Each structure stands twice: as C-alpha cells, then as structure tokens.
Amino acid sequence: MKTIAIIPARGGSKRLPQKNIKVLGEYPLLVHSILYAQSNNKIIDKIYVTTDDEEVKKTALEFGAKVIDRPQLLSGDLEPTVSALKHVLQSIEGEVENVVLLQPTNPLRPQNLLDDAFEIYKKENCDSLFTVSRNHQKFGKIADKKFIPFNYTIGQRSQDLEPIFFENGLLYITRASLILNDIIISENAFPFEVNHIFASVDIDDQNDFEYAAYLLSKNK
Template sequence: MKTIAIIPARGGSKRLPQKNIKLLDEVPLLSFSILFAQANSELIDEVYVSTDDAEIKKIALEYGAKVVDRPEQISGDFEPTVSALKHVLQSIDLEVENVILLQATNPIRPENLLKETFEIYQKKKCNSLFTVSRNHKKFGKIIDQRFIPENYKIGQRSQDIDPLYFENGLLYITKAALILEDIIISEDAYPFEIDHIFANVDIDTQEDFDYAKYLYHKHIKS
C-alpha cells in the first residue's frame, strides 16, 4: 500500500489568472509543492498533479510530477477539492493507503513538516490530519448595527481570551478510503498546530501573491 502526494492545480482562476504557475522568485508557484513532496521521497511514493490546463501540465511534468488530466465537469469554480483527489485515486493503477494533499497556493512549508506530521499520523493511527494555526484576533458579529463579540468580552485583553485556531492549508494527510467517500478531514482528524509565517498565506489574489513574495524574500531568500 502506497502513500502519494496530490497537488490540485486547475487553470481557471478568476481573481488571479494562472495563479498556480505565477513566478515567485522566477520559479512557478506549483513547483514549490512538487519539490517539497520530492524532498520527502522516503515517505511519498509518487507525486501527482491534477489539472485541466495544458501549461500547468507542462510545468508539472518538467518538475518531475506525474499528471492526471482533470475532466471539465470537476474543474469548475465551485467544485470541492475532494473531487480532484478522488478522481486521481480512481485514475491510477496503484494501491494507495494514504494521500498527502499539498495546495499550490500554500507554497512554503517548514522543511521537517511532513516528517513530524506523518510520524504523529502513524503513531496515533489517525484517519486524517491537517495543519492549524492559532488566531489572536478578537472576532464578533454585527447584528442590527451592533457589534456582538464572539470570542471575547469587551475590554478583555487579547492574551486572556480562549484561543481559536484556523485551518491554514499547509498540509493534509488522509486515508485514501475516506477520500473515496468524499472526505478529506474526518470528524476525528488530528489538528497539528504550527506557528509559521507562511501559515498566514493562501494565494488567491494579487495582494496575496505580493504578500507571499515579500515574505519569501524577507524570510527565505535572506
């Protein structure tokens, strides 16, 4: 039974056209996730890119990934990611136990992230695992023109509020059998907390990309 990495990368982004292959430091965004997977070859048996785009396919192949052509009917704006993962599993001739989902729009990950998470995933016999980060902001709702605090009381210090966490998108590990049931994060999924500057980056707009570029040059290149 194999462990594979799948990188979904469709070509139809509206807010940031061809975002998955925009150049970050002269390197296509998609390649960061491919290279991350390849650097963990002791854990990952194969690396697949799921795409409906010819240029993305060309770049994925150039960087050594295998490509599964994604059908048009599961390439729309509102199609869930699990559809692409499921299609890959149904398209390849491989007995897969574990799927590692790497999103091209989360390009930079700590070097040892997969080793640390996969060890926990196996030791705790998880059905799925995903990365989260702590939020330090004060949230509320506006109801009838009034601000209603959600996770704190007015006047309460930020450091005293109960912590909330957000799904940062850096990495997911899931049993292949769950994906075939249209599930990525199971109800008993293990939330792996990570404090990393790029956990706040999910590239969907030009502003997101510019921020990622700034962080990359500040924290990686320097």
C-alpha cells in the same frame, strides 16, 4: 504502505489569472509544492498533479511530477477539492494507503512539517490530519447595527483570550479510503498545530502573491 502526494492545480482563476504557473521567486507557484514533495521522498512515493490546463500540465511534467488530466466536469469553480483527489485515485494503478494533499496556493511550508505531521499521523493511527494555527484576534459579529463579541468580552486583554484556531491549508494527510468516500477531513481528524509565519499565506489575489514573495525573500 504507499503514500502519494496530490497537488490540485486547475487553470481557471479569476482574481489572479494563471496563478498556478505565475513565477514566485525562482519557480512557478505550482512548483514550490512539487519540490516540497520531492524533498520528502522518504514519505511520499509518487507525486501527482491534477489539472485541466495544458500550461500547468507542461510545467508539472517539466519538474518531474506525474499528471492526471482532470475532466471539465470536475474543474468548475464550485467543484470540491475531494472530487479531484478521488478522480486521481480512480485513475492510477496500484494500491494507495495515504494521500498527502498539497495545495499550490500554500507554497511556503516549514521544511520539517511533513516529517513531524506524518509521525503523529502514524503514532495516533489517524484516519486524517490537517494543519491549524492559533488566531489571536478578537472576533465578533454585527447584528442590528451592534457589534457582538464572539470570543471575548469587551475590555478583555488579547493575551487572556480563549485559544481559537483556523484551518491554514498548509498540509492534509488522509487515508485513501476516506477520499474514495468523498471525505478529506474526518470527524476524528487530528488538528496539527503550526504556528509559523508561512501559515498566513494563502494565495488568492495579487496582494497575497506579493506577500508570499516578500516572505520567500526574507526566509531563503
């Protein structure tokens, strides 16, 4: 069994320019995911960064990852992540069974997360697994200037809500054969629950970045 990690880190970011190499704590944002993969080398055989950016490439190589140059055709704002993952698989030699997707915008992960998730992935014979977290908020929509509750009734206590979950982006494990068919999360994907403060981090703008920096400083 060969398992690789892929970290997609293109250069274009409008809300937070060059965010993948912006320093978070001691390291560029991208590097946190590289180091996490390296710390799980009992599971991950090789680490690949796919990018269209020379500075990202330089940083990834400096910290020991292999780099796959991503074509501009696969680097647009609307291009799905699976295209970049598929391109990596088509660009490397040797058979790959599993892909661990680590998004650089989710740089903080519980250290034992991959160990625990991969054990379930194997035990359940999953074709894919992704991390989710429970949300305790009261959701609704606005229609005709009226608020319509979605997951509760007016007056219901928060602790009595029916559990509802969100995809937190911390970790994905998928069979390479699925990715080659343009799928990351299958219909039978295992939702691995992670209720940790790190699951609230997904860096898109400066406020997200500062929040991540705060959590990092508090959880060293």
